[in-house]
Each structure stands twice: as structure tokens, then as C-alpha cells.
Amino acid sequence: MASTPREPRKDGEATRMRILEAAGELFAASGYAETSNKAVAAKAEVDLASINYHFGSRNGLYLAVLDEARRRFLDISDLQRIILGEQPATEKLRALIELVVHKASQRRNNWHLRVLAAEILAPSPHGQAHLQAVAPLRLALLKGLFSEITSIAPEHPALIRCILCVTAPWAMMLIGPRGASGALHEILGMPADDVAAHLYSFALAGLRESSRLYSQGMQP
CATH class of the missing domain: 1.10.357 (Tetracycline Repressor; domain 2)
Structure with missing residues (x-):
């Protein structure tokens, strides 16, 4: 019996943006080296798995933050x-x-x-x-x-x-x-x-x- 494809979670993009905003604020305040995924997860009120799911790694999260910062700056x-x-x-x-x-x-x-x-x-x-x-x-x-x-x-x-x-x-x-x-x-x-x-x-x-x-x- 063929399995039914899973639909993407409707709150997925909202979670991603919440993580992005939290990470942006922390990176802005403390810099890349001093900001851990654990701190981002706590501020965004998500688990670490959510960060890995949406961004793959701390570096992936930081690059996504840079992309968003550049978009807001002068895309x-x-x-x-x-x-x-x-x-x-x-x-x-x-x-x-x-x-x-x-x-x-x-x-x-x-x-x-x-x-x-x-x-x-x-x-x-x-x-x-x-x-x-x-x-x-x-x-x-x-x-x-x-x-x-x-x-x-x-x-x-x-x-x-x-x-x-x-x-x-x-x-x-x-x-x-x-x-x-x-x-x-x-x-x-x-x-x-x-x-x-x-x-x-x-x-x-x-x-x-x-x-x-x-x-x-x-x-x-």
C-alpha cells in the first residue's frame, strides 16, 4: 500500500522565522562566535532539533541570518x-x-x-x-x-x-x-x-x- 505524502506543517515557516529573529538578535548582540544554538533555541522557545531541521547547523543558521539582514538592508x-x-x-x-x-x-x-x-x-x-x-x-x-x-x-x-x-x-x-x-x-x-x-x-x-x-x- 502506497504511503500518503506528508503535508508540510503549516506552522513550519512561522517557526523558521521565529528562530531567525531570535538568532538575529543574539548574533547582533554577541557575535557569531559567542552565540550558541542552545541560546537561540531558548530565546526562540524551540528545541535544538528545530534549528537543525530548518537550517542544518549553526553555520547554516548564521548564513540564513546574513541573507535576511542583507534583504532588509538593501536587497x-x-x-x-x-x-x-x-x-x-x-x-x-x-x-x-x-x-x-x-x-x-x-x-x-x-x-x-x-x-x-x-x-x-x-x-x-x-x-x-x-x-x-x-x-x-x-x-x-x-x-x-x-x-x-x-x-x-x-x-x-x-x-x-x-x-x-x-x-x-x-x-x-x-x-x-x-x-x-x-x-x-x-x-x-x-x-x-x-x-x-x-x-x-x-x-x-x-x-x-x-x-x-x-x-x-x-x-x-
Whole structure:
């Protein structure tokens, strides 16, 4: 007699997300090395077998946390949706900056920002390679956008410099230190629309100047 295939448990995804949230908070607070599956299980109120079932191992759980953190931070689908859209290139840049600023201005204690910051500052054995898996696609999308704005050839070194100058503040806002004082603290307390507008106008002015220099055969 053929056995009837088992249906997936309806609460399986809810359990997986509960584990992911608990692990994210613990990894953000204590780091990869100091966070055990036992601690995650206790916080998520599940048994250890549930972690192994959904993630395979502590490393698998950590990589899943990084995936979720990256998705909440600036998912590749966000870049594709904006950069591959129909609006002018300068409006795409504005949309990206607004997205980043509004994400950074949301709850400042979001664990996903702290997990990414910790991974960048103190890399885990497999985390960096995992995060870098989509880096070539992300860079290709940004090169296309910035080349369209500046007319600088995608392979020209100046274009990478332009990308770095524009996106460095994004990284600082999203994964920079969350202290009780300092410039970043003040900026995050300002209206998000004002910050986004300032970053956009500042970035666009720099890109236009780089474009002017490039068109005249000078070094941007």
C-alpha cells in the first residue's frame, strides 16, 4: 500500500522565522562566535532539533541570518527594481538614496544593521564570502546607473571612485556605529526627507562635475 505524502506543517515557516529573529538578535548582540544554538533555541522557545531541521547547523543558521539582514538592508531586488525601471537615471539615483535614508531612519535597534556591521568589522569564517556572492551583480547595476548619469565608461576607474563617493554615506548611515551622540546620531534624528534631499543634491553635483571633467579629457 502506497504511503500518503506528508503535508508540510503549516506552522513550519512561522517557526523558521521565529528562530531567525531570535538568532538575529543574539548574533547582533554577541557575535557569531559567542552565540550558541542552545541560546537561540531558548530565546526562540524551540528545541535544538528545530534549528537543525530548518537550517542544518549553526553555520547554516548564521548564513540564513546574513541573507535576511542583507534583504532588509538593501536587497538586490531593490536595486534591480529601481535601476532597471523606466524613469530617468537621476530619478533612479534619487529613489535609491531615499530608500537607503528611510531604511536607516527606521528603528535604530534593528538587528539586521548590527549583524551586517559586525560581519564587516569582524568577519566570521564563511560570512564574508557569502555576502560577496551578489557583489558582482550589485556593482554591475550601479556601474550602469552611474555611467548613464555621468557618461563615464563603465570600465573607467573614475566610475568606481564616483560610486564610492556617493555610496559611502549610505553605508555609514546603515551600518555605522549607533552611539548616543555624534554626527551620525544627529543625522538619524533629522527628517529623513531632508537628509535624502541633501545627499541627492550633493551626489548629483559631484557626478555632474566628474562628467564635465571626463568629457574634457581630464581626470575626474
